[in-house]
Amino acid sequence: MAITMTEAAARHIKKQLDKRGRGRGIRLGVKTSGCSGMAYVLEFVDEQLESDTVFENFGVKVFIDPKSLVYMDGTELDFVKEGLNEGFQFNNPNVASECGCGESFNV
Template identity: 70%
Template sequence: MAITLSASAANHVSQFLAKRGKGLGIRLGVKTSGCSGMAYKLEFVDSAIEDDITFESHGVTVFTDAKSLAYLDGTELDYTKEGLNEGFKFNNPNVKNECGCGESFNV
């Protein structure tokens, strides 16, 4: 069981944490939302929660909870730049389909 970051995503997160001046890493999770049922959550972590599950990837600590890990196991978080668009992309092998807007998914 694991969640990983691409080198590009890890570099982007590390730079952002350095600019922020604080933070232990990032938290990835899922929430019920959108037209397909589930949506991703991504936030910076300033303090750990007792039940957190952590992974280390390219020097960045990734935090998640057990419920989210069931949906995110095997996921790689990437950071891509395509033309004028740039941002994080979840490469999740558990996704069966996504909505047309790309904001939600189901497994």
């Protein structure tokens, strides 16, 4: 099981952690939400939980709980800029479908 990120995503996360002034990395997860069933959750991590699995890419740690890892195994986190818009993109091979607005997904 693995979670990876692109160099662009790692650069952006490092920049945000530096701006914040603290943090050990980011936490990825899923929650029940939206019209398709699940939505991604991304937040800063100050303390590692005992149940966390930790992956490191380009010097950035990604923390994920066991329940979310089942739905996100093989996911690559990217940070993309398209025109004036920018944001994280989850390239998740487990997704069967997404809602029209891209807010939620199901597996």
